[in-house]
Amino acid sequence: MLRLFDTAEGRVVPLELRDDGVVSMYVCGPTVYGPPHLGHGRFSLVFDVLRRYLEWSGLEVRYVSNITDIDDKIIQRANDEGRSAQEVAEQYEQVWYQAMDAIGVKRPTEDPHATGYVDRMVELIAELMDRGVAYETSDGVYFDPSGVSDYGLLARQSIDSLRVGARVEANEEKRSPIDFALWKKAKPGEPAWPSPWGPGRPGWHTECVVMSLDLLGDGFDLHGGGQDLAFPHHENERAQAVAAGHTFAHHWMHNGFVEVGGEKMSKSLGNFTNLLDLVESTDPRSYRLLVLQSHYRSPVEVNKATIDAATSALERLDAFARRTADLPPATPDAEALDAFRRHMDDDLDTPAAMDVLFSLVRRGNQALDAGDVHAAAAAAAAVREVCRAVGLELHETSGEVPPEVLELARQRDDARARKDWASADALRDQIQARGFVVEDTPAGTQVRPA
Numbered sequence: 001m002l003r004l005f006d007t008a009e010g011r012v013v014p015l016e017l018r019d020d021g022v023v024s025m026y027v028c029g030p031t032v033y034g035p036p037h038l039g040h041g042r043f044s045l046v047f048d049v050l051r052r053y054l055e056w057s058g059l060e061v062r063y064v065s066n067i068t069d070i071d072d073k074i075i076q077r078a079n080d081e082g083r084s085a086q087e088v089a090e091q092y093e094q095v096w097y098q099a100m101d102a103i104g105v106k107r108p109t110e111d112p113h114a115t116g117y118v119d120r121m122v123e124l125i126a127e128l129m130d131r132g133v134a135y136e137t138s139d140g141v142y143f144d145p146s147g148v149s150d151y152g153l154l155a156r157q158s159i160d161s162l163r164v165g166a167r168v169e170a171n172e173e174k175r176s177p178i179d180f181a182l183w184k185k186a187k188p189g190e191p192a193w194p195s196p197w198g199p200g201r202p203g204w205h206t207e208c209v210v211m212s213l214d215l216l217g218d219g220f221d222l223h224g225g226g227q228d229l230a231f232p233h234h235e236n237e238r239a240q241a242v243a244a245g246h247t248f249a250h251h252w253m254h255n256g257f258v259e260v261g262g263e264k265m266s267k268s269l270g271n272f273t274n275l276l277d278l279v280e281s282t283d284p285r286s287y288r289l290l291v292l293q294s295h296y297r298s299p300v301e302v303n304k305a306t307i308d309a310a311t312s313a314l315e316r317l318d319a320f321a322r323r324t325a326d327l328p329p330a331t332p333d334a335e336a337l338d339a340f341r342r343h344m345d346d347d348l349d350t351p352a353a354m355d356v357l358f359s360l361v362r363r364g365n366q367a368l369d370a371g372d373v374h375a376a377a378a379a380a381a382a383v384r385e386v387c388r389a390v391g392l393e394l395h396e397t398s399g400e401v402p403p404e405v406l407e408l409a410r411q412r413d414d415a416r417a418r419k420d421w422a423s424a425d426a427l428r429d430q431i432q433a434r435g436f437v438v439e440d441t442p443a444g445t446q447v448r449p450a
């Protein structure tokens with residue numbers, strides 16, 4: 001059974017499901033006002049891996065992730081560029097999915113858009129007003145969380161210490177610095193929807209609570225996002241749900257930050273803070289592998305060295321896949337799959353799971369070298385299962401020959417030119433061991449994927 005660190009509990013607990021065989025999860029999606037950055041890529045990959053693993057384990061996953069298509073930042077950009085907020089949101093939603101497709105993140109089962117749910121949000125705000133936990137000011141409607149007894153659960157702080165730590169804003173009508181906007185009254189020229197408090201737009205925290213409860217129902221299984229969302233965003237979603245009498249998410253899961261390396265990296269490989277630049281300048285699978293090789297709660301360092309290391313690890317995987325592509329079908333190595341499951345079930349310990357994967361590759365290669373086709377085929381079948389479970393695509397018949405293999409071919413031509421047959425043969429063996437076919441042609445050594 002899968003156990004995960006639950007932010008609300010502050011410890012690792014078994015993932016309990018409301019409905020047998022079905023996982024209902026909500027992951028906060030992007031505000032579509034610009035291209036996605038590496039942090040977006042990470043949370044998307046972390047929750048994609050979780051989803052795929054659950055599906056691989058035989059569960060059905062309802063994965064809801066929203067698109068925030070109305071927000072101050074969208075309006076700001078629209079004003080700066082002299083176009084409508086809707087145009088800006090539509091453009092960057094396209095860019096978002098383009099990047100997600102590139103890194104192999106499955107589309108959500110449902111992707112509710114905030115603008116499609118404004119009526120329901122107005123209903124919730126009206127209910128919170130009726131219950132006396134929200135109040136109107138000249139610029140909007142605010143929620144007062146002081147009546148929510150366990151407010152601070154996700155921040156892991158008491159409401160008093162949150163109050164002390166809160167940034168004091170210029171807004172004098174707000175009764176307490178921890179109160180937050182449910183409704184923002186529109187200024188002239190801003191996109192607006194009707195409400196009992198005049199035209200305006202909903203606050204971000206209200207969006208996710210309404211959409212998650214509407215699509216997944218009370219007491220859905222898991223709410224996730226980057227750790228920067230735990231407070232105040234998730235805390236405030238939860239506070240509204242509790243105040244309105246709902247049971248909110250049963251489990252809370254948050255992933256760690258992305259640390260981006262220094263100047264050297266950005267000069268050599270483009271500005272990695274933009275996810276699209278990363279996938280254009282590297283093998284798009286490398287970020288997934290890098291994320292897998294880091295624990296989801298730890299920071300991940302993205303720089304040229306870590307991306308390069310992931311890329312060459314991928315090459316080892318691909319070479320093994322090519323080398324074993326024609327082996328007879330076999331039952332996957334059960335011991336290795338058990339170890340893989342054990343690590344994944346232990347709070348999604350993907351670094352240990354990847355160690356299992358790469359030791360399978362080593363053992364499979366050794367078995368092939370020793371002529372043990374049966375053991376190699378069992379390892380290869382397990383490698384394919386593990387890769388499928390975490391969404392790592394293998395390139396078995398890639399037409400591309402990596403530069404280091406081309407370099408071996410060049411060295412072999414040099415050896416042949418000086419009639420050093422022993423070295424030429426050794427180099428041929430090295431190339432073949434990486435899963436390539438070597439052919440002698442009048443133009444020299446030609447290499448193609450096996």
Ligand SMILES: [Zn+2]
Nearest residue numbers: 028029208233
């Ligand atoms: Zn959210």
